[in-house]
Amino acid sequence: MKGKREEQSSTELKIFEAAREVFQAKGLEGARMQEIADKAKINKSMLHYYYRSKEKLFEKVYQLSIIRLIPQIASLLNEDTPLEMKLRNFTVKYLELIRHNSDIPLFVLHEMNKNPGRMKNFMLNEIGKKIQPFLQQLREERKKGNTVDLPAEQMLANIMSLLVFPFIGRPVFQVILNLDDSEFEQFIDKRLSYLPDYIVRVTLNKT
Amino acid sequence: MKGKREEQSSTELKIFEAAREVFQAKGLEGARMQEIADKAKINKSMLHYYYRSKEKLFEKVYQLSIIRLIPQIASLLNEDTPLEMKLRNFTVKYLELIRHNSDIPLFVLHEMNKNPGRMKNFMLNEIGKKIQPFLQQLREERKKGNTVDLPAEQMLANIMSLLVFPFIGRPVFQVILNLDDSEFEQFIDKRLSYLPDYIVRVTLNKT
DNA sequence: AAATAATTCAACCATATGGTTATATTTTGT
DNA sequence: ACAAAATATAACCATATGGTTGAATTATTT
Known part of the structure; x- marks a missing residue:
């Protein structure tokens, strides 16, 4: 592997980016965790490793969207x-x-x-x-x-x-x-x- | 009961109206069939009696929304x-x-x-x-x-x-x-x- | 080198949800 | 009165989904 313990690991970013796309396109309920995982090319458990739950992940995406x-x-x-x-x-x-x-x-x-x-x-x-x-x-x-x-x-x-x-x-x-x-x-x-x-x-x- | 075999039975309309509210407020994926049934004050199986599936019910609501x-x-x-x-x-x-x-x-x-x-x-x-x-x-x-x-x-x-x-x-x-x-x-x-x-x-x- | 943290995966679990079935009652057309 | 359609309920089923666990591997720190 490469640089760990950075502020934002590469996978964490990949997940977030994938989540952003899926949530923005389909909304909270329309989004599937599996689809986010697939798009980020990681296993589903990684989602929870970094973001605990769908709600938590969603809220981060939501916040960033508002800030943007x-x-x-x-x-x-x-x-x-x-x-x-x-x-x-x-x-x-x-x-x-x-x-x-x-x-x-x-x-x-x-x-x-x-x-x-x-x-x-x-x-x-x-x-x-x-x-x-x-x-x-x-x-x-x-x-x-x-x-x-x-x-x-x-x-x-x-x-x-x-x-x-x-x-x-x-x-x-x-x-x-x-x-x-x-x-x-x-x-x-x-x-x-x-x-x-x-x-x-x-x-x-x-x- | 009252008038049956009308073009639009009373329950059918109640269901549609409830579905309209719920779908319009929460979208296709956000809507719950149970919530629609509750709002229409009927049993869930009535939904399927009149509208076969969530998709079908949704499409009718969607169509009407566009027409409106x-x-x-x-x-x-x-x-x-x-x-x-x-x-x-x-x-x-x-x-x-x-x-x-x-x-x-x-x-x-x-x-x-x-x-x-x-x-x-x-x-x-x-x-x-x-x-x-x-x-x-x-x-x-x-x-x-x-x-x-x-x-x-x-x-x-x-x-x-x-x-x-x-x-x-x-x-x-x-x-x-x-x-x-x-x-x-x-x-x-x-x-x-x-x-x-x-x-x-x-x-x-x-x- | 040892310890610790990050990453990955497969298998699994509990629950919610859409959908079905069986059955019974009521209404209405004829 | 009779048959057919409408109305209603409860119990049930199959599946999808969010979420968990545990073990294994890789990287990083010290």
Whole structure:
């Protein structure tokens, strides 16, 4: 064998990565421990050696998924930059982020829906608190008449809707618009190209 | 007992309704036949008497869920009315529809994601085909310069995002914006009040 | 080299779950 | 009244699944 007693052994990571894929694709109840073991190419007992139980493994995956939704970008929202520039930066970076973690939003939403209690505090601390300054900034700019005349919460909801929903709705969009995978990628490329302007336009009062 | 040999016996409906609730809340794998039976206040074997298997019962619920997403409203999209009025009508009616079937979008999306093949044709026929005339109308109005300069598919994606996402994201919004159930209802009320104008504004070219 | 920790596997266990069967009662069409 | 369908229950079955155990092998520390 090779390096043991590291902080994260190679097998431990392989297991986690496999678990992440399976849980994100099928949800807690849809996932099978055997499938995770197979995908990680290890024996099932290794799962329990490292992660005690399905629940424990799931919670780690769940936590990481939430954290992935709000990396450096959260801090970006709290920088002391003008709103328009902030919106543009956020749009581009968040779209790229979701694009490379496109299974996460639906996964998190589905699990939150089944069990809103679990991870509630975690969510509140990791996301809820971090966006408060941004909401505050929206309120101030609204007072100055620089934004559309809507509560900050509504502006946020609209921005997040435009950014995230197409990924969550991907299977439906692909079917009803008859897009293969490559065409869906182009569909997202197109969004990347116009959404920064578009989101500024639907949030700020510029003409 | 009472009326038998009706098209839909009372117990059959009770079972279906219970199944609908449980499947929509927990998904195919998360649902327990016993829980459905309990909720319908009947014995488990009644489930199989009427619906053979979990799969069969699920498929019926799944189908109905998809159909509920596109009732009379689909036809509304194909009426021969001016685009602006159509957008306003659709926004109001679709928001009301989703509001009264708020579990359906996340349910359908989650199941579509786990198994995109199942129901693909059904989805295509029930939704895909029915929105084509609307897409066509968007394209024509775009040519005339009456809309934002985006492909019809993008306009549709944006409209649907704004309408549907807040319901799908409800558990997250409630946590991070700290809204109780009543406040979330107000949040939706607010959307109902401004979204018709807003969607017209972000879709059409009216200053 | 000895001790300890990490890794792997096969076999096994307990339970939950979907599904079945046998049987009995009630309702309804004719 | 009779037959057929509907309704209902309890007991049961087979299987899948999460989880455990124990023994063996390999690596790491000292």
